[in-house]
Amino acid sequence: MAAERGLKMTPQRRAIIRFLESTNAHPTPDEVFAAVNVDFPMTSRATVYNTIAWLKEAGMLRELFTPDGVRLDPNFGEHHHFVCRVCNRIEDVGFDLVPNLGICALPNQNSIEEFEITIRGVCANCRAQLSIT
Amino acid sequence: MAAERGLKMTPQRRAIIRFLESTNAHPTPDEVFAAVNVDFPMTSRATVYNTIAWLKEAGMLRELFTPDGVRLDPNFGEHHHFVCRVCNRIEDVGFDLVPNLGICALPNQNSIEEFEITIRGVCANCRAQLSIT
DNA sequence: TTGATTGCAAACGGTTTGCATGGGA
DNA sequence: TCCCATGCAAACCGTTTGCAATCAA
Numbered sequence: 001m002a003a004e005r006g007l008k009m010t011p012q013r014r015a016i017i018r019f020l021e022s023t024n025a026h027p028t029p030d031e032v033f034a035a036v037n038v039d040f041p042m043t044s045r046a047t048v049y050n051t052i053a054w055l056k057e058a059g060m061l062r063e064l065f066t067p068d069g070v071r072l073d074p075n076f077g078e079h080h081h082f083v084c085r086v087c088n089r090i091e092d093v094g095f096d097l098v099p100n101l102g103i104c105a106l107p108n109q110n111s112i113e114e115f116e117i118t119i120r121g122v123c124a125n126c127r128a129q130l131s132i133t
Numbered sequence: 134m135a136a137e138r139g140l141k142m143t144p145q146r147r148a149i150i151r152f153l154e155s156t157n158a159h160p161t162p163d164e165v166f167a168a169v170n171v172d173f174p175m176t177s178r179a180t181v182y183n184t185i186a187w188l189k190e191a192g193m194l195r196e197l198f199t200p201d202g203v204r205l206d207p208n209f210g211e212h213h214h215f216v217c218r219v220c221n222r223i224e225d226v227g228f229d230l231v232p233n234l235g236i237c238a239l240p241n242q243n244s245i246e247e248f249e250i251t252i253r254g255v256c257a258n259c260r261a262q263l264s265i266t
Numbered sequence: 267t268t269g270a271t272t273g274c275a276a277a278c279g280g281t282t283t284g285c286a287t288g289g290g291a
Numbered sequence: 292t293c294c295c296a297t298g299c300a301a302a303c304c305g306t307t308t309g310c311a312a313t314c315a316a
Contacts, residue, residue, distance in 0.1 A: 008269095008270060008271075008314095008315060008316070009315075009316095010271065010272080010314080010315070012272075013271090029305080029306080030305080042272095042273080044272070044273045044274070045274095045305090046271095046272075046273065046274080046306095046307080046308085047271075047272060047273075049305095049306065049307075050271075063200070065198035065199055065200065066198055067196070067198065069304095070305085070306095082243055084243070085246070091241075091243070108224075108256075109257040110215055110217070110224070110252075110254055110255065110256045110257055111254045111260060112252055112253075112254045113218070113253055113254040113255070114253050114254070115250055115251065115252040115253065116250070116251045116253070117248055117249070117250050117251075118248065118249045118250075118251070119243075119245055119247075119248040120245075120249070121243055121244045121247070122244045122246070123241075123243045124241050124242040124243055127242070127243075127244060141289095141290060141294095141295060141296070142291095143289080143290070143295095143296065143297080145296085145297075146296090162280080162281080163280080175297095175298080176297090176298090177297065177298045178280090178281085178298095179281095179282080179283085179297075179298065179299080180296075180297060180298075182280095182281065182282075183297085184296095202279095202280070203280085
């Protein structure tokens with residue numbers, strides 16, 4: 001497993017990683033806390049935050065900053081995001097679905113290293129709901 | 134002025150709007166609080182937050198969610214952002230500089246209404262600093 | 267064994283809220 | 292005049308910190 005880089009493993013960390021690997025959603029730290037405590041009771045919030053920081057440092061986790069606070073993004077591969085304006089759910093969007101931006105240079109000589117696209121709209125689920133109503 | 138939509142104007146609101154119109158940076162609410170209190174002392178934090186909410190509702194202000202918390206984006210026109218990974222400064226990037234994404238449809242029937250691009254890299258200033266060192 | 271990790275509870279900082287006062291329309 | 296906006300201070304809530312006990316290596 002990717003975390004085995006000579007770093008100390010604990011049952012709590014294992015449980016947190018297991019949960020993050022199992023989801024394709026974008027949980028809040030508190031949702032991680034709640035989920036992990038279902039099958040591994042007695043994991044403190046502090047440990048959840050510690051582990052998040054540790055995983056971020058190891059490059060195994062990204063954070064998304066949203067109007068409702070931080071959300072975790074355990075998806076390894078490069079990807080963008082779709083945000084539904086109805087249910088606020090975040091979906092990953094494959095990097096390849098978006099044509100590579102033609103930007104090679106900005107007018108002010110800023111160097112471009114990477115870019116991230118957030119697409120907003122209404123997800124398929126919510127569209128279905130809306131058309132029924 | 135754009136805020137005159139039959140909404141009540143107060144000296145505090147005027148001062149806050151004046152400051153926001155004068156900057157092309159992306160201040161935090163607290164920076165607005167500090168700046169406004171220079172020329173208009175006795176504007177409370179609550180009023181700053183109230184006014185921000187009011188301006189957001191009126192569509193005159195966007196919020197950006199960053200690792201260092203909320204930043205305000207008073208720029209009216211559609212635009213994207215460049216974030217310098219060295220100084221963390223945010224620069225606006227003209228909408229027209231980025232070729233319109235060729236995305237017409239996502240594979241899952243999500244409807245696309247808008248998109249926002251965050252470009253990361255090193256800004257011209259910081260590049261200059263770095264090459265000196 | 268030993269230093270890193272843990273749980274707990276307190277501290278922290280940005281934001282929101284409740285309420286009495288004040289001021290714009 | 293009549294609400295709406297204001298200032299103040301307390302409440303709130305997600306996150307961080309300090310510390311003693313525990314545990315992985």
